[in-house]
Amino acid sequence: MFARIYQPAKTAMQSGKGKTRSWVLEFEQSAARRVDPLMGWISSDDMKSNQVRLKFDSKEAAVAYATEHGIPHKVSEPHGGKPVIKAYSDNFSARRRKPWTH
Template identity: 70%
Template sequence: MFARIYKPSRTAMQSGKAKAEDWVLEFEQEYAKRLDPLMGWTSSGDMQAGQVLLRFDTKEQAVAYAKEHGIPHRVIEPTSGKRTLKAYSDNFTTNRRKPWTH
């Protein structure tokens, strides 16, 4: 039972940082998924992976929880991408580097 501790990224439908401030402890999958021959559904005997998701306010709380319960873990540090500030009016400036096309 191995766990990942990470800070989730924003969803595509989200412009703010509503659920992206928490740290998440999520268990990795131990057993391979298998295909049900009758219905074609994908199933697994692993109840921890994908179903147990613990949220913490800080990374230190998540690491302390994993150590307290003897869960081997790895911490995935968040990477911040380059933020570009662009206004709608930039589409209509006369000094564009490239011509604007659809």
């Protein structure tokens, strides 16, 4: 079973960086999911890919855990985004490049 170690990105509903400091170890699916014919739910026999998600404080701790338990893993580095420092009043600034209209 192959594992992926990554730092989660913020959701679209967040403006801050909450809950993005930790590192996550998730197992990839070993079998395809299937649709239950009666209820229409999507299910899988693979418990690890559906229910096991381990959180660590650092990347080194996650890698150490995976190597200690003999889990093959791949580390995905986070993409460094450009920090945007902007205030609400900047929308109405006289130095604004584009006019603000509806």
